[in-house]
Amino acid sequence: MDRDTYEMGLSVIKKAGVEHEINFIQSPALSVLDELLEDHENRGSFDFAFVDADKDNYQKYHERLWQLLKVCGIVVYDNTLWYGTVAMPEGSTKEELKPNRLHTVEFNKFLAVDYHFQISQVPLGDGVTICRRL
Template sequence: MHFLGGFVGLIGCKVSCNLKAPVHILWISMNNFPSVRAMDKEKKESVSFTKGLLQSEELYQYILETSVYPREPEPLKELRDITATHPRSIMATAPDAGQLIAMLLKLTNAKRTIEVGVFTGYSLLLTALTIPEDGKIVAVDLNRDAYDIGLPVIRRAGVENKIDFIESEALPVLDQLLEDPENENGFDFAFIDADKINYWNYHERLMKLVKVGGIVVYDNTLWGGTVAMPEECTPEKMREGRQRTLDLNKLLAADPRVQISLAPLGDGITICRRIH
């Protein structure tokens, strides 16, 4: 989850605003990331929230504790715990979304992958652990600092050799990959969790890089639940991201090159299977 700018709001709030039914949304305060907490006014105690769009924190915790955490490899758990201490820990891939990504990687027998937006590397490590020993990941992020936090865990897991980390804007890297004809249709999988303004630009390039039958996954495609809200009901600082997400979702839904599924995991992930 890489947001374009800070915004202030509530977490797990229910909003009506003349809608036919209340919409459960995920609002994050980027100005208070170290705790990402809401205050229970009656109990006068801090209540922690995690990243998810389900109607109750208890239900989300049930899913994590029953299905996700028991199957989570130890290196991923270690990196998740380390990332939790980062001021912007909410930017990490949600573990339940990560579990689905790992399954998609296995189902497609992915070997060559692309990741745009790395942060501390939870989804990157997950991919490296899942693909074969001779698999390769082209990982791109503007800022190496967060990646360096997770790098010791990646090294201890013995999978650094699978990762080609590039500190750069992503579009020039994708364009450079396309300069080599062998890279066209040469990748099996891509995961995009970066600047929303360029999602469609990434998509156009990935439709040439990822093979027919390959998978592209986009993160944050529900934008805190605001995609189901009128603009006037959306916090001002979330409106630009909301509109970009709405535009992307419409474009993906109309793209004949892909079969899609928008899953309400984390902040929403859209799975695109290239069919043309």
């Protein structure tokens, strides 16, 4: 949602020669994904998606993104270890981390049984999950 952040990386994008491959849309993600799905040519046409957004909607993003990704396309989810709280008993989690901890635990369980994707959890930073569409 932050155009300034996109523009900060724009020089690297241009240097890589992929500026024409990126369509920056400043908008809430669910409505954009729904609009993209309305155009059937978008289905199965995306190579990559990166999600760092509201944790309570990760599953909704995922359900839409699998339709947009090509076979072997990649979606990466940020913060899937949520400060390590996903591996802690709920009682030992700081109160302010509990709501997103619950969403993150549920999302990780959802991904673990999603037959549309092969997943890999990477314990880098706050955790990223890499999902390859089958």
